[in-house]
Amino acid sequence: MALAKELSSVLSQEQLLRIYRDMIRTRILDEQMVKDANSGNMPPGWHSGQGEEVIVAPVSLLRKDDYVTYTHRGAYVWIAKGIAMKDIIAEFYAKSTGSAAGKGGTHIVKPTVGIFGRYGEQGGHFPVAAGMAIAAQMRGEGQIAMMFFGDGCGCRGPLHEAMNYASVWKLPIVWICENNGQSMSVRSDRAWAIKDISQIAGSYAMPGKTIYDGNDVVAVAEAAKEYIDRARRGEGPALLEIKTFRWRGHNEGDAQRYRTREEIAAGMKNDCIKLFEARLMDAGLLKSGDVEYFMSAADAEVAEAQKFAEASPDPKPEDAFTTIYAKTHH
Amino acid sequence: MPEIPFYRAIQDALAEEMRRDKRVYYTGEAVQPDSSSIYRATEDMWKEFGRNRIRETGIQEAMLAAGSAGAAMAGMHPVVDFMAVDFMSAAMDEVLVAGLWRSGQGGAEGFSIPVTYMAAINTYGGGGYSHARSQIGYFWHGPGLKMALPTTPADAKGLLKTAIRDDNPVVFLFHRRFLTERGQVPEGEYLVPFGKATVRREGKDATIVGVSGCVPMALDAAADLEKEGVSVEVIDPRTLEPLDTETIFNSVAKTGRLITADDDYIRCGVGAEIAFQVQERLFKQLKAPVQRVGNLNTPIPVAKSLMAAVMPTKDKIIAAVKRTLA
Numbered sequence: 001m002a003l004a005k006e007l008s009s010v011l012s013q014e015q016l017l018r019i020y021r022d023m024i025r026t027r028i029l030d031e032q033m034v035k036d037a038n039s040g041n042m043p044p045g046w047h048s049g050q051g052e053e054v055i056v057a058p059v060s061l062l063r064k065d066d067y068v069t070y071t072h073r074g075a076y077v078w079i080a081k082g083i084a085m086k087d088i089i090a091e092f093y094a095k096s097t098g099s100a101a102g103k104g105g106t107h108i109v110k111p112t113v114g115i116f117g118r119y120g121e122q123g124g125h126f127p128v129a130a131g132m133a134i135a136a137q138m139r140g141e142g143q144i145a146m147m148f149f150g151d152g153c154g155c156r157g158p159l160h161e162a163m164n165y166a167s168v169w170k171l172p173i174v175w176i177c178e179n180n181g182q183s184m185s186v187r188s189d190r191a192w193a194i195k196d197i198s199q200i201a202g203s204y205a206m207p208g209k210t211i212y213d214g215n216d217v218v219a220v221a222e223a224a225k226e227y228i229d230r231a232r233r234g235e236g237p238a239l240l241e242i243k244t245f246r247w248r249g250h251n252e253g254d255a256q257r258y259r260t261r262e263e264i265a266a267g268m269k270n271d272c273i274k275l276f277e278a279r280l281m282d283a284g285l286l287k288s289g290d291v292e293y294f295m296s297a298a299d300a301e302v303a304e305a306q307k308f309a310e311a312s313p314d315p316k317p318e319d320a321f322t323t324i325y326a327k328t329h330h
Numbered sequence: 331m332p333e334i335p336f337y338r339a340i341q342d343a344l345a346e347e348m349r350r351d352k353r354v355y356y357t358g359e360a361v362q363p364d365s366s367s368i369y370r371a372t373e374d375m376w377k378e379f380g381r382n383r384i385r386e387t388g389i390q391e392a393m394l395a396a397g398s399a400g401a402a403m404a405g406m407h408p409v410v411d412f413m414a415v416d417f418m419s420a421a422m423d424e425v426l427v428a429g430l431w432r433s434g435q436g437g438a439e440g441f442s443i444p445v446t447y448m449a450a451i452n453t454y455g456g457g458g459y460s461h462a463r464s465q466i467g468y469f470w471h472g473p474g475l476k477m478a479l480p481t482t483p484a485d486a487k488g489l490l491k492t493a494i495r496d497d498n499p500v501v502f503l504f505h506r507r508f509l510t511e512r513g514q515v516p517e518g519e520y521l522v523p524f525g526k527a528t529v530r531r532e533g534k535d536a537t538i539v540g541v542s543g544c545v546p547m548a549l550d551a552a553a554d555l556e557k558e559g560v561s562v563e564v565i566d567p568r569t570l571e572p573l574d575t576e577t578i579f580n581s582v583a584k585t586g587r588l589i590t591a592d593d594d595y596i597r598c599g600v601g602a603e604i605a606f607q608v609q610e611r612l613f614k615q616l617k618a619p620v621q622r623v624g625n626l627n628t629p630i631p632v633a634k635s636l637m638a639a640v641m642p643t644k645d646k647i648i649a650a651v652k653r654t655l656a
Contacts, residue, residue: 128403134397169385328495
């Protein structure tokens with residue numbers, strides 16, 4: 001597995017290309033889901049992550065049995081962790097074949113890859129993630145947990161409880177803040193007393209770092225790898241902040257009264273996928289023709305998943321009652 | 331059969347389950363042997379299981395509630411001690427969401443959240459509105475949470491063992507008055523299934539369904555009423571979810587009179603729910619309207635005189651029974 005020496009001293013060609021491929025798949029899925037949400041046939045709506053596909057990078061460096069908790073803007077997590085397109089699309093179409101049997105919407109779930117859904121009320125997942133890290137620590141098989149939060153939910157109290165506990169117990173967890181500067185409509189300079197969220201790391205006796213150019217996929221991947229390896233060695237938690245830019249509204253239907261068209265256009269000029277693509281081409285890892293290949297493969301994958309979802313049945317009314325309790329096996 | 335205090339029955343259940351299943355661990359503020367809690371882990375448990383499985387925390391209820399749910403999703407069986415139900419309610423959303431989570435995430439076979447949330451109710455007599463609540467109805471109201479409320483040491487042991495083995499979130503509440511009371515507890519493996527009420531006293535004129543702290547009160551009321559020639563049946567549901575409606579319905583079908591008695595606020599409370607289910611099934615057999623005894627709709631006071639005015643008492647239960655006979 002040759003290192004891509006011109007790009008990174010710690011990441012392999014295979015890892016970099018996998019990140020690139022999954023960023024493309026995430027973007028194409030997102031573009032289709034935006035269309036569906038705006039045509040009104042998607043009950044949970046869609047929280048677009050266009051512009052923030054860099055989040056694929058840290059997830060793709062995880063083991064299959066590592067745990068990840070995510071927010072409503074989660075498509076990059078689901079794709080990079082290996083959840084099938086059809087499970088995602090069928091769930092958003094609220095079909096019984098969806099990953100959460102049509103009951104979860106944005107609560108995509110796949111336990112076999114360490115994804116157990118999400119906490120609907122923003123910021124409730126800080127302790128849930130720490131709890132998964134407790135299980136990883138107790139089991140002692142080298143698993144870690146990764147937790148994604150935005151500048152939005154980072155204002156909530158459970159952050160303090162979870163980060164403090166995780167540091168006391170040196171839990172194997174990597175906290176990653178995706179700071180796009182917007183808590184829905186609230187700008188982070190109106191919601192936070194500090195400028196860089198990584199500053200709170202010291203309060204929890206853990207290392208912290210901010211990647212100011214969140215479009216630099218290699219820099220983000222390398223920083224994440226350092227903290228992942230550290231957690232896996234049993235050295236405890238760390239906090240990585242990535243400054244990103246959200247291209248679309250908080251969700252489809254958001255009138256975006258809180259920012260100007262000029263501001264949005266300026267932010268969209270830096271496309272993390274295009275920037276990464278250019279570097280991969282310069283390093284000889286991507287050739288012209290490869291880009292079309294990846295994009296048309298993703299198009300086909302999304303189209304096939306949509307056909308599957310459209311043909312799938314709606315949940316039956318009696319299904320509302322069958323999944324509340326697990327069967328006890330003792 | 332040995333006679334042991336309620337708190338000892340809890341400790342025994344914990345130690346046995348932790349020994350039986352490595353995934354079980356005990357967590358909370360007061361779990362270590364040097365804590366102030368009466369049902370803290372014993373020195374022997376600490377020697378056997380250590381810090382890894384007796385996980386003391388600071389005051390962090392959201393972490394206790396949702397962190398334990400996360401650990402449970404990832405395969406562990408945490409037992410969480412909140413000490414007082416008032417403190418558990420600092421993480422009310424987290425506890426309620428633990429009940430909603432499985433189904434909201436599709437509830438596939440294999441997905442489970444085997445967590446037990448423990449707390450005392452009416453925890454600090456004289457502790458007032460934030461240290462003496464019961465809040466039973468709040469947890470019973472939402473889907474997905476099982477609820478066990480033992481009133482004897484034997485039931486404490488048997489229900490806690492069942493709760494720990496159950497692959498679902500269980501809210502396990504007990505009145506603080508019970509903790510030092512002694513009772514016979516079978517030795518060895520002793521499990522009490524959920525959904526099986528006990529008839530604590532047989533009678534034919536009226537049925538009292540008592541919950542938690544009101545069960546002994548109802549038994550005292552029944553003893554007094556017997557002297558006046560009134561024969562009262564006392565039922566202890568032991569679990570509210572699942573609820574053994576069959577035993578309750580059979581009793582009220584026999585007596586025709588129902589009185590509910592529990593420590594929670596009466597509005598939207600435990601008694602209200604039981605009363606509705608009974609009248610829905612047995613309206614024609616009822617000889618009188620259902621009566622409920624509980625905490626009046628006011629924050630729990632501190633002074634003994636005020637508490638007597640506001641909270642359930644034996645005399646209020648007796649008066650309620652007599653109203654059904656009038």
